[in-house]
Amino acid sequence: MSSLSIRPVVTKADTKAFIELAYRLNGNDPNWVAPLRDEEYAKINPKKNGWFSHAEVQLFIAERDRKVVGRISAHLDLLALEMAPEQGFGPGVGFWGMFEAEDQNAAKALINTAEDWLRKKGMNKAVGPMSLSVWEEPGLLTKGYDHPPTVLMAHHQPQYRGWIEGMGYGEVKKLLTYDLDVSKGFPPLINRIVAAGEKNERIRIRCVDKSRFEEEAKLILAILNDAWSDNWGFVPLTQPEIDDVGKKLKPLVFEQLIRIAEYDGEPVAFMVALPDLNEALKPLKGHLLPFGWAKLLWWLRKPKARTARVPLMGVVKRLQASRLASQLAFMMIEFIRRDSVANFGVTRGEIGWVLEDNQGMNAIADAIESKINREYLIYAKTL
Template sequence: MPLTIRPVLSKRDRKTFVDLPFRLYRDDPNWVPPLKGEAQGLITPEKNGWFSHAKAQLFLAEEDGRVVGRISAHIDTLALTLPAEQGFGPGIGQWGLMEAEREDVFRALLDRAEGWLRDEGMVRALGPISMSIWEEPGLLVDGYDHPPTVMMGHAKPEYRGWIEAAGYEPAKQLFTYELDITQEFPPIVKRIIQSGERNPRIRVREVDKSRFEEEAAIILDILNDAWADNWGFVPLTPPEIKDVGVKLKPIVFNDLIRIAEVDGRPVAFMITLPDLNEAIRPLGGSLLPFGWLKLLRWLRAPKVRTMRVPLMGVRKDLQSSRMASQLAFMMIEYIRRASVEHYGASRGEIGWILEDNQGMRSIAETIESRVNKAYTIYRKAL
C-alpha cells in the first residue's frame, strides 16, 4: 500500500503519535522513554498552556497499516510579534516532534508540515522545535553516546542528513556543558567567590519553597529582563507559568535554586534540577503498576548522578559588569556544594547555551566544563 500522510484528529491518534518513538528507539540504550501521560499532555490543547497563544497540526505517516512516522507543524502567535533578528518574527512557522523510519517518510511528512505552514501564511520554517522554545528546541547533532538530562532531547544520527538534504540550513546552535562537580573550581574562581563573600552589598540566598509563587514571580521578573534580547526568547504566559509550576514543583529543592541580591534588589538567579530522567528511565513510560510509588520515593529524597542547570539569568543593567560573572560563580559554587553533600551528585550539566552567548560560554569554560551535547535549530524559506 502507498505511504499516506494524515492529520491527527482524535484522542486515539494522539496516543498513536506518542507511542511511535517507543518502537523506533527500543534498541537505543541512550533514549529515555518519557512518561506517556506527560507526552500526551504536551500535544493536547486543553492540557498545555502554550496553546493559549499557539496552534498546531500533528500528522502521522502510515504504510501497510503501520504508523511509520510523525511530525508537528505549529505557529506561535507571540513569536510572530518578535523582532526578526531574534530568530522569530512575522511569517515564521515551526515544526517539530519529528520521527520517521526512513528518509522518504521524513520528506513526505516535512512536505505536509511545510504545506500547512504555507496555507497559514508562513514564509519561513524553523525546526525542530518541540513545541515551545522552552521545551525541547533543536536537533541533537553531537553527543549521541550518553542519555539526555531532564528537559533535553535525543534523536537518531541520520536525522541531521535528512533535514539538510531537504534544503534546511543551521539557524542557531545550542550547547550543553558537563563537569565533574566533585572537584573544586580553579583558584581564580575561588578568589572571585571569596571577594563576593566579603562584599556587604551582595547576598546569595536559597529560595523558600513554602513561598513558591512569590519566589517564582521574582525569578520570572529577572528572567524576562535578562533574556529579553536573546535569540529565540518568547515570554512565558500565565497559563504556561502555571503549567511549569505544576511540573517542576516536585523537583524544586531550596538549596538547589539561588537568588542573588545586590543592595537588597534581586538581580540574578540560578535554577538547578536533579536529573529526573535517571528516575523515569527504568519506568518505560508508564507509572503503572508500581512506577508511581518508585517515583514518589525518589522525589522525597533524590539521589542522583547528575544535576542540570536549565536556567540562569542576570539583569541587563549588570550583564556587562564584573559583578555579573561574580554572582554567577557564587551561585554555581553554592549549588555545587549542596549537590554533592545533600544529593550525592558527581556530575553537572549546564545549558542549553546559545552558540553566541559568549558570557555564559566563558563562565562554563572557566569552571573547566566542556561541551557534551550540541543541538541545531534549522531554517528554510517556504
C-alpha cells in the first residue's frame, strides 16, 4: 500500500506544489473559478499580505508516491487571540485553512498535522477552515455547489464536509449569502422609505471620490471597525492589511458602486458593491498569459457584469438599533441598484457573507425579497 507523508512547505518548489494542487483538484468542476495565480502566491507571501503582520503561519502538503495529494495551513492570529471568547475566538484558539485533499485519508492526516502544530503553539481549540483571515475566505461551502461563487468568495468540493465532520468538528457559525433580482426594483414599502429619505435634508448619500482613495478608505475603515466591533469573529483590520487590500481592490472600485451615508454632515454608514470579477476571470483559468491580461484590463475599463456583490456594509454602532439605520441601508442599496443596472448591466445582486444570527442584516435581506443562495460553515474542535 502506498505510504502517505505530510511535510511543511519550505522551498519554492513546495510553494508551487501547494498552489497548483487547487487547480488540479478543482479544474473539472464547472462552477469553480480559478483565481489568478499571482493573487494566490500573494496571499501566502508575508511581504504582500498585511495580515501576516499579526499572524504566524505554517503550510503543509501531503504526498503519496511523490505526488501531492493535499494541502493545509495551520495558523495563529495574534489579534484573534486577544478577543473576548464570547465573540468566537480569544485565548487558546488557533486556525487551519487553505484545505484541499484528494481523498479522505489525506484529509485526515492533514487536519491531524495542523492540530498537532496548533497544540505545540499552546492552542486548545482549532477553528476552520479559515483561509487565511476572517476577512478573506472563511468557512466551508455547504450549500450552493450548483453555481459559481462571486468575487472574493470560495467554492469547495461537497465531500469535504463529511471528512471534516468525521474528524470531530462541530458547527460554530453559519455564514449566508443572499441572491436577488435587481433589475425590477424593490417592494413598494422599501420605495416609500427611500423616497422619504431623499426628501430629508439631514441625509446625504454620496458616491466615494476615487481621487481621494486613501482618505475615503480610512473613513470607511473607521465606520467598519466601529460597526462590526461586537460581531462574532470580528478582528479589526490593521493598516498593513488596508494598504494591501487597497492595492488589490482599487481596480474594482467604481465610484457609483460605493456609497457613504452622512447624517447632519457626519459620515455614519457605508456600502461597498463590486462588479463580479469572477465573470471575467472564469475563462482565463488562472492565467494572464498570453492574452488574459489584455482581456482583463479591457473588462476593468468599463465592466459589464451580470452580478454585483455587496461584501461590506456598516452603520455606526450608536445608530444600529434605530429606524434611521434601516433607512440609510435601504437608500444605499437602492442608489447602488439603480447605477449598477443603468451603467454596468447588472441584473443580479449578491449580499454577503452575513452571519446567520445577524438579525438586522437578515431582516434587510428579507425586506428586499432576496433569497439565501450559498451557505458556509465554520467548524471548531477542542484539542
